[in-house]
Amino acid sequence: MAATAAKAAPRKTAGKSAPKPSAKNASGTSAKSASGANAKSPVSNGALKFSKDEELRAYRDMLLIRRFEEKAGQLYGMGLIGGFCHLYIGQEAVVTGMQMALEQGDQVITGYRDHGHMLACEMDPKGVMAELTGRRGGYSKGKGGSMHMFSVEKQFYGGHGIVGAQVSLGTGLAFANRYRKNGKVSLAYFGDGASNQGQVYESFNMAKLWKLPVVYVIENNKYGMGTSLERASSTTNLSHRGASFDIPGEQVDGMDVRAVKAAADRAVKHAREGNGPYILEMITYRYRGHSMSDPAKYRSKEEVQKMRETHDPIEMVRKRIVDGKLASEDDLKGVDKEVRDIVNAAAEFATNDPEPDPSELWTDILR
Amino acid sequence: MPIEVLMPALSPTMEAGKLAKWLKKEGDSVKSGDVIAEIETDKATMEVEAVDEGTLGKILIDEGAEDVKVNTPIALILGEGEDSSALKNGGSGPAPKAEEPPAKAEVEAKSGDKSPAKVESAAANPPQPMAQPEPDVPEGTEMVTQTVREALRDAMAEEMRKDDTVFLMGEEVAEYQGAYKVSQGLLDEFGKERVIDTPITEHGFAGVGVGAALAGLKPIVEFMTFNFAMQAIDHIINSAAKTLYMSGGQMGCSIVFRGANGAAARVAAQHSQDYASWYSNVPGLTVIAPYTAADAKGLLKSAIRDGNTVVFLENEILYGQSFPVPKLDDYVVPIGKARIARPGKDVTLVAWSIGMTYALKAAEKLAEDGIEAEVIDLRTIRPMDTETIIESVKKTGRIVTIEEGWAQSGVGAEISARVTEQAFDWLDAPVTRVSGKDVPMPYAANLEKLALPSVDEVVQAAKAVCYR
Numbered sequence: 161m162a163a164t165a166a167k168a169a170p171r172k173t174a175g176k177s178a179p180k181p182s183a184k185n186a187s188g189t190s191a192k193s194a195s196g197a198n199a200k201s202p203v204s205n206g207a208l209k210f211s212k213d214e215e216l217r218a219y220r221d222m223l224l225i226r227r228f229e230e231k232a233g234q235l236y237g238m239g240l241i242g243g244f245c246h247l248y249i250g251q252e253a254v255v256t257g258m259q260m261a262l263e264q265g266d267q268v269i270t271g272y273r274d275h276g277h278m279l280a281c282e283m284d285p286k287g288v289m290a291e292l293t294g295r296r297g298g299y300s301k302g303k304g305g306s307m308h309m310f311s312v313e314k315q316f317y318g319g320h321g322i323v324g325a326q327v328s329l330g331t332g333l334a335f336a337n338r339y340r341k342n343g344k345v346s347l348a349y350f351g352d353g354a355s356n357q358g359q360v361y362e363s364f365n366m367a368k369l370w371k372l373p374v375v376y377v378i379e380n381n382k383y384g385m386g387t388s389l390e391r392a393s394s395t396t397n398l399s400h401r402g403a404s405f406d407i408p409g410e411q412v413d414g415m416d417v418r419a420v421k422a423a424a425d426r427a428v429k430h431a432r433e434g435n436g437p438y439i440l441e442m443i444t445y446r447y448r449g450h451s452m453s454d455p456a457k458y459r460s461k462e463e464v465q466k467m468r469e470t471h472d473p474i475e476m477v478r479k480r481i482v483d484g485k486l487a488s489e490d491d492l493k494g495v496d497k498e499v500r501d502i503v504n505a506a507a508e509f510a511t512n513d514p515e516p517d518p519s520e521l522w523t524d525i526l527r
Numbered sequence: 528m529p530i531e532v533l534m535p536a537l538s539p540t541m542e543a544g545k546l547a548k549w550l551k552k553e554g555d556s557v558k559s560g561d562v563i564a565e566i567e568t569d570k571a572t573m574e575v576e577a578v579d580e581g582t583l584g585k586i587l588i589d590e591g592a593e594d595v596k597v598n599t600p601i602a603l604i605l606g607e608g609e610d611s612s613a614l615k616n617g618g619s620g621p622a623p624k625a626e627e628p629p630a631k632a633e634v635e636a637k638s639g640d641k642s643p644a645k646v647e648s649a650a651a652n653p654p655q656p657m658a659q660p661e662p663d664v665p666e667g668t669e670m671v672t673q674t675v676r677e678a679l680r681d682a683m684a685e686e687m688r689k690d691d692t693v694f695l696m697g698e699e700v701a702e703y704q705g706a707y708k709v710s711q712g713l714l715d716e717f718g719k720e721r722v723i724d725t726p727i728t729e730h731g732f733a734g735v736g737v738g739a740a741l742a743g744l745k746p747i748v749e750f751m752t753f754n755f756a757m758q759a760i761d762h763i764i765n766s767a768a769k770t771l772y773m774s775g776g777q778m779g780c781s782i783v784f785r786g787a788n789g790a791a792a793r794v795a796a797q798h799s800q801d802y803a804s805w806y807s808n809v810p811g812l813t814v815i816a817p818y819t820a821a822d823a824k825g826l827l828k829s830a831i832r833d834g835n836t837v838v839f840l841e842n843e844i845l846y847g848q849s850f851p852v853p854k855l856d857d858y859v860v861p862i863g864k865a866r867i868a869r870p871g872k873d874v875t876l877v878a879w880s881i882g883m884t885y886a887l888k889a890a891e892k893l894a895e896d897g898i899e900a901e902v903i904d905l906r907t908i909r910p911m912d913t914e915t916i917i918e919s920v921k922k923t924g925r926i927v928t929i930e931e932g933w934a935q936s937g938v939g940a941e942i943s944a945r946v947t948e949q950a951f952d953w954l955d956a957p958v959t960r961v962s963g964k965d966v967p968m969p970y971a972a973n974l975e976k977l978a979l980p981s982v983d984e985v986v987q988a989a990k991a992v993c994y995r
């Protein structure tokens with residue numbers, strides 16, 4: 161399947177930057193085969209191969225996000241988490257694959273559906289969960305909640321509640337990188353819904369104009385709240401959205417962590433080498449409602465069920481591991497247990513950690 | 528030990544729900560992610576997914592049970608290797624039956640004393656003003672009980688029936704029936720030409736709305752919440768509010784920008800701001816912030832007809848609260864008129880929107896201590912009904928303003944300035960403001976509670992100005 165680079169974005173830009181099969185990509189993945197998801201039905205990319213280590217790492221990292229989110233949903237149900245809580249279940253392959261292409265010091269920024277991104281950045285699950293419950297051990301001392309967490313140490317810049325805001329901010333992170341000539345790349349994640357916001361295009365223009373090292377990762381999970389992509393967008397191939405700014409873009413099967421990683425390698429390299437921004441449209445799917453209080457009546461049960469059964473990012477890796485005998489069922493049970501233990505410990509901490517001291521109300525307003 | 532499945536909280540404000548349907552039977556195997564039941568909350572029917580794997584050992588709450596409190600055990604799941612004999616010693620003792628909801632103590636024991644106190648949302652029965660909705664409602668008019676949500680919907684529907692230049696646009700207003708269900712049913716009645724789902728592009732669709740208004744239509748532009756209107760504030764102020772003036776009176780902009788304003792519950796800093804004072808600063812804007820359902824209806828109808836740019840500030844917590852609304856074919860409330868919601872002679876309390884819940888409850892408490900507070904519901908922030916405030920202060924000599932927004936340059940600050948300018952000689956104590964604390968809204972339950980004003984703070988402020 162052909163890489164769907166933006167029509168007006170010269171193929172040569174995308175092509176030139178596409179790396180030779182990287183060492184990690186044992187089977188010699190080509191740029192062409194890696195990006196071939198089709199907007200209607202993401203297909204698995206048979207030609208892609210991960211090493212055993214990569215498969216196992218991807219499995220574990222995605223499972224951690226899945227179990228963490230399930231637990232968060234449960235704690236919400238118990239009233240321990242309040243307000244808005246947007247779960248990432250179904251989309252795990254996107255952050256996991258992207259993160260595999262980053263170097264130490266590269267930055268990540270996203271919206272409010274951010275728990276998975278933080279775990280992928282190796283932030284401490286305890287600190288994330290305790291922020292969800294609003295406790296003092298949370299990443300923002302309990303003051304930010306589900307939508308607002310940050311980690312200077314892990315170069316995670318939030319955690320933003322205003323749809324689209326992170327796109328300009330992520331572009332600004334890239335601006336700082338270019339200003340400092342530090343060779344770092346920023347990833348700005350946003351949704352299909354966010355991709356219609358005006359500031360996205362203002363950012364695209366500046367990013368290309370100033371050749372900023374930013375990768376725009378559009379997580380197209382087909383819905384912005386209750387509105388399907390088709391009902392909100394005049395054109396639905398979001399990888400083409402950079403066309404008028406000459407920014408190359410690709411559609412990627414965001415349910416296949418190998419395809420994500422391969423595309424991420426190309427995009428990050430392009431940005432890091434000074435060619436400016438790159439757009440990756442990840443075709444993905446959220447299994448749960450938009451937030452905990454969304455009954456998700458705008459789509460059929462069958463649609464969700466089909467995705468889960470045929471394209472689950474974790475099941476697909478698991479199957480490859482088992483079929484390829486990369487690990488035994490027992491080994492995988494061990495991973496499952498390790499992940500469950502981490503998540504249970506996080507939940508335990510987040511339940512027992514005290515609320516912030518009342519004096520915290522008045523701190524951190526100015527410094 | 529079998530795993531207990533508890534009645535989940537499925538929205539920031541849910542305390543109990545109806546167990547609408549079981550989708551699994553006893554003996555069925557369940558795995559993580561399976562939908563096991565459907566639950567009706569105040570807003571929607573939600574699916575409950577299993578998070579554990581095993582066999583559905585026992586259903587504890589029957590299908591159809593109403594008012595099942597959050598955290599009540601509703602089923603037991605048997606883990607790997609457990610059979611039904613485990614049910615005898617597992618779980619939480621005898622299963623509560625649907626007819627007799629479990630004792631409260633049990634529920635609380637389950638949720639654990641470590642869980643933070645629930646955010647004190649204004650109760651299901653909001654404090655009611657003592658006065659009639661409007662003096663010119665004919666005597667004997669039948670009153671119907673409506674939520675603020677329904678009243679707003681009816682206001683829009685009535686105006687849309689009357690005037691086909693009125694239309695509604697915004698995010699999720701049509702097919703989803705409104706993010707907060709305010710526009711429920713409007714798509715069905717008026718069709719997609721007049722009830723329009725927009726992309727998430729506030730700056731753009733606010734501008735489109737203003738353009739349509741300049742061309743003579745009467746848009747109602749819904750912001751999912753006013754937090755997102757910050758994306759669009761340039762059009763609200765520069766394009767809408769100033770055009771009549773800039774065009775020498777030629778070109779008006781008849782448009783209503785409406786949506787939820789202020790803090791909801793636990794949604795943190797970027798989603799919890801009160802914009803009343805921001806908009807109130809701008810000449811060319813009319814700013815309305817109703818409390819009761821009757822006012823919400825009557826004022827929204829007036830706003831749609833007004834012919835100017837109106838910023839109509841609703842409140843998410845008030846949406847579900849019920850009030851009596853006069854049953855009249857065309858109930859309108861005049862813009863720019865405050866209402867005495869409770870007469871009194873000792874101290875004036877001025878509030879609007881959700882601030883009224885604190886004011887009315889405080890007035891009740893003050894009455895117990897022999898202080899008769901006069902509560903004014905401002906209803907319109909701009910133009911401000913200064914006269915009603917001044918008249919009250921001339922009677923009481925004392926005034927406390929109440930708002931959830933910040934004090935600096937707030938609406939209370941404006942009221943204070945007007946009172947000192949126009950009724951200085953009648954004041955027996957400094958004008959006092961009760962407001963949201965001077966911090967961004969924190970997420971943590973305890974801090975959020977501290978950040979918001981409280982009834983006690985109002986009582987204390989009122990007593991202080993009474994030197995009691």
Ligand SMILES: Cc1ncc(C[n+]2csc(CCOP(=O)(O)OP(=O)(O)O)c2C)c(N)n1
Nearest residue numbers: 273321322323351352353354383384385755
């Ligand atoms: C400026 C702004 N407008 C509206 C909202 C309310 N809102 C929150 S998320 C969302 C949908 C966003 O959809 P998408 O960008 O596709 O991301 P997803 O939730 O699917 O991850 C909306 C409308 C908001 N937070 N900010």
Ligand SMILES: [Mg+2]
Nearest residue numbers: 351352383384
């Ligand atoms: Mg989306």
